[in-house]
Amino acid sequence: MNxxxxxxxxxxxxxxEYRTTASGVPVARFRLASSVRRFDSQERSWSDVGTSxxxxxxxxxxxxxxxxxxxxxxxVIVTGQFxxxxxxxxxxxxxxxxxxxxxxxxxxxxxxxxxxRVSPARRVLVESGHGDGGPEALPGAPExxxxxxxxxxxxxxxxx
Numbered sequence: 001m002n003x004x005x006x007x008x009x010x011x012x013x014x015x016x017e018y019r020t021t022a023s024g025v026p027v028a029r030f031r032l033a034s035s036v037r038r039f040d041s042q043e044r045s046w047s048d049v050g051t052s053x054x055x056x057x058x059x060x061x062x063x064x065x066x067x068x069x070x071x072x073x074x075x076v077i078v079t080g081q082f083x084x085x086x087x088x089x090x091x092x093x094x095x096x097x098x099x100x101x102x103x104x105x106x107x108x109x110x111x112x113x114x115x116x117r118v119s120p121a122r123r124v125l126v127e128s129g130h131g132d133g134g135p136e137a138l139p140g141a142p143e144x145x146x147x148x149x150x151x152x153x154x155x156x157x158x159x160x
Contacts, residue, residue: 007079008054008099009107010034018067028063030070032056032078032099055098056080065118066104075107 013033020026036049056078058066070076080101087094106113 004082005080006082006099007077008032008034009077010052010054010075012070012072012074012076013053015072016067016070018063026060026063026067028058028066030056030066032076052097054078055096056101056104057098058101058104061118062101062104066101069106070104075110077103077105077107079103 010032011034013031016028016030018026018028032054033051034054035051037046038049039045040047057080078099078101080099080103083098083100085096085098087096
């Protein structure tokens with residue numbers, strides 16, 4: 001009940017790793033880098049003071065959407081449950097910061113984004129195997145990240 005929730009603004013530091021668990025739950029993982037910037041009045045310039053790294057975990061439909069929307073270097077905002085994990089490996093003690101995300105989005109103060117709604121009906125069609133193939137066979141279905149070709153934004157159809 002007394003969980004810690006955080007909102008972290010930063011850049012995607014690693015590619016999104018997507019997999020499905022043995023019980024069929026989609027899971028996505030990536031590292032988020034959040035840098036503190038300060039203005040140095042003597043140098044009259046901005047500089048990075050330090051960078052914190054977070055492992056972000058997304059599950060279910062959020063995992064699917066993150067895997068098809070987020071790529072390395074993009075500015076994002078992540079809100080989720082915060083945990084510190086401790087482990088010992090090779091005689092060394094490690095502490096890692098993790099966010100179990102319940103919301104991930106592009107930081108629109110640093111760029112633009114095109115939103116494509118994924119309807120539950122289309123997701124059921126794709127998962128059940130109905131249709132002509134994968135998600136690309138459905139009109140308006142999201143395309144994999146980085147699939148911008150011939151000036152077409154992800155999710156746009158060829159027709160006007």
